[in-house]
Amino acid sequence: MKTNLLVLFAIFIAAAAISLPLLKPGLHLIHDDQQIARLFLFDQAIKGGQFPVRWVDGLGFGFGYPLFVFYPPLVYIVGEVFHLAGFGFVDSVKLVFFLGIFASGLAMYILVKELWGKLEGLTAAIFYMYVPYRAIDVYIRGALAESFAFVWLPLILWSFWRLYETSKRLYIYLSGIFLALLMITHNLIFLPFMLLLPFYLLFLIWRSEDKKKLIVSCQLSVVLALGLSAFFWIPALAEKKFTIVDDLLLVSLANYNIHFVYPQQLWNWPWGFGGSAAGLADGISFKIGKLHVLASITAILIATIHWFRNRDKNLPTTNYLLLTTIFVSFLFAAFMTTFYSQFIWDLIPPLGYLQFPWRFLTFTALFLAIATGALVYFLKLPVVKLFSVIVLVTMLVITNQKLFKPQEFRTDLTDQIATSPEVINWDISHSSFEYLPKGVPLVKSDLGTNLVDIEKVDIPKTKIETVAGLANLTISKSTPSQVTFSTDAYKDVKIQANIFNFPGWQVEVDQEPVSINDDNKLKLITFTIPQGLHNVNIEFKNTPIRKLANSISLLTVLIILVGVIKKWQKTS
Numbered sequence: 001m002k003t004n005l006l007v008l009f010a011i012f013i014a015a016a017a018i019s020l021p022l023l024k025p026g027l028h029l030i031h032d033d034q035q036i037a038r039l040f041l042f043d044q045a046i047k048g049g050q051f052p053v054r055w056v057d058g059l060g061f062g063f064g065y066p067l068f069v070f071y072p073p074l075v076y077i078v079g080e081v082f083h084l085a086g087f088g089f090v091d092s093v094k095l096v097f098f099l100g101i102f103a104s105g106l107a108m109y110i111l112v113k114e115l116w117g118k119l120e121g122l123t124a125a126i127f128y129m130y131v132p133y134r135a136i137d138v139y140i141r142g143a144l145a146e147s148f149a150f151v152w153l154p155l156i157l158w159s160f161w162r163l164y165e166t167s168k169r170l171y172i173y174l175s176g177i178f179l180a181l182l183m184i185t186h187n188l189i190f191l192p193f194m195l196l197l198p199f200y201l202l203f204l205i206w207r208s209e210d211k212k213k214l215i216v217s218c219q220l221s222v223v224l225a226l227g228l229s230a231f232f233w234i235p236a237l238a239e240k241k242f243t244i245v246d247d248l249l250l251v252s253l254a255n256y257n258i259h260f261v262y263p264q265q266l267w268n269w270p271w272g273f274g275g276s277a278a279g280l281a282d283g284i285s286f287k288i289g290k291l292h293v294l295a296s297i298t299a300i301l302i303a304t305i306h307w308f309r310n311r312d313k314n315l316p317t318t319n320y321l322l323l324t325t326i327f328v329s330f331l332f333a334a335f336m337t338t339f340y341s342q343f344i345w346d347l348i349p350p351l352g353y354l355q356f357p358w359r360f361l362t363f364t365a366l367f368l369a370i371a372t373g374a375l376v377y378f379l380k381l382p383v384v385k386l387f388s389v390i391v392l393v394t395m396l397v398i399t400n401q402k403l404f405k406p407q408e409f410r411t412d413l414t415d416q417i418a419t420s421p422e423v424i425n426w427d428i429s430h431s432s433f434e435y436l437p438k439g440v441p442l443v444k445s446d447l448g449t450n451l452v453d454i455e456k457v458d459i460p461k462t463k464i465e466t467v468a469g470l471a472n473l474t475i476s477k478s479t480p481s482q483v484t485f486s487t488d489a490y491k492d493v494k495i496q497a498n499i500f501n502f503p504g505w506q507v508e509v510d511q512e513p514v515s516i517n518d519d520n521k522l523k524l525i526t527f528t529i530p531q532g533l534h535n536v537n538i539e540f541k542n543t544p545i546r547k548l549a550n551s552i553s554l555l556t557v558l559i560i561l562v563g564v565i566k567k568w569q570k571t572s
Helices: 004-021 033-046 073-085 088-116 118-129 132-141 142-150 152-166 169-183 187-207 211-228 230-242 245-249 264-267 290-310 318-337 340-346 349-354 358-377 382-403 421-433 546-570
Strands: 442-444 451-452 464-468 473-477 481-487 493-500 504-509 513-515 525-531 532-540
Touching: 004 088, 004 118, 004 132, 004 382, 033 073, 033 142, 033 421, 073 088, 073 142, 088 118, 088 132, 088 142, 088 152, 088 358, 118 290, 118 358, 118 382, 132 142, 132 358, 132 382, 142 187, 142 358, 152 169, 152 187, 152 211, 152 358, 169 187, 169 211, 169 546, 187 211, 187 230, 187 318, 187 358, 211 546, 245 504, 290 318, 290 358, 290 382, 318 340, 340 349, 349 532, 358 382, 382 464, 421 546, 464 473, 473 493, 481 493, 481 546, 504 525, 513 525, 525 532
Parallel strands: none
Antiparallel strands: 442 451, 464 493, 473 481, 481 532, 493 525, 504 513, 504 532
């Protein structure tokens, strides 16, 4: 118990050292400068009665946006917990960044401690937190969800390992839960991870004494994961066709073909705060980490020596073969970042939505950290282990601490500035609009990318307006997903709701549904109201596919709860 507390403290100190710049007022300059606004809008939607949150107000140039139909919500749920606890939106985002760093170190410790021991686990945890790509995610890209995805990867591997060792139903549930959490944290990390996970699972199945049972258990875990996260991924897949996402993420500068990494960039490349570009023109570094690579190669060499020395002594070989599997997985992940893997990307079209092959650096970080833990394990002698850990960690901190610093601080950034209508309706909307409804006009930029054909003056000033006829409009309720108002007109009047039309929006006049017409430039909701006094309700409701997806997730939760309760009753 005392040892575990010391380890917990050490991981916390390492996470705190990495996170020191987050203590400054405001927020540092990042590429994905949308996190605060997204959290603010998520908070508005929650308080407006949405759950799960799907539609947010303000984005989409002030016309609203089905952001969370397609964007995983978990990091904003975590951020909302911090906000409801009393923190501002800026500080809540920074706390999510810190929690992701700390919890990922703890998760790696849990995994490697199970595989090889406590000291090995601590070493792997620190190497996992101090990997260069983590600095890129936090201090350059500002990729909140991708940074938090680091938490679930070790826990998924740990739960499947425990399932392999114990065959207990509990670990079927945990594996499914952790996979589902990865899905609703970052679906574009979940997808490539499902290419890598089979390497690990096949190893476990191969080493298992009851292969058939383990195969079935692993399949059940995946089914549970898909069921738990169905509320998110089913609507995301089914309703993608109603958006312009394919016109943005699969073409021009967003196409994966121009974002492959050259092998030399993986070993060493100048640190920068720019973006990804074609060829070797990248303004950002994609280096894996020299010490990580050297430690892992050393682990393989030492393990191989042990293998040959002890091959005639009938000693267990699982640890040697596991390290080999981990190292092969690392090589494959690194390979997938390079242009040599283009044939695989072409063969699996959904990978195109990743946009950047270098997202696979998340997995090189995972596997290299585990392999570094294995290095400590194979050193065997306690004194040598301890000395090696001190040297490795010291070298790691000296070489990598300098990477965990932003280029520029925005110390004057406050909640009020970051969540102002002008910032959300134009600045942020102009940088991310891939889920606008299909049919919204696009124009080509100077770089050949698609932009929305809209001007700043087009941002709506009111939620509801008349476009033909005259009427008195009195709004009684306005939330991100619902607008209720009354009308008083001398003759029929055409109303425009300054909301993009998207499946789920419904209009009722005096509790009777009326048809929506979006035959206008921006695909906005319009409808006709007859003369006289009327009560109108415009509401974003669940489509049949969303209702089905929600039901599947709820049913899966109930199945797990029933299973846990039955197991608890048997053991009590």
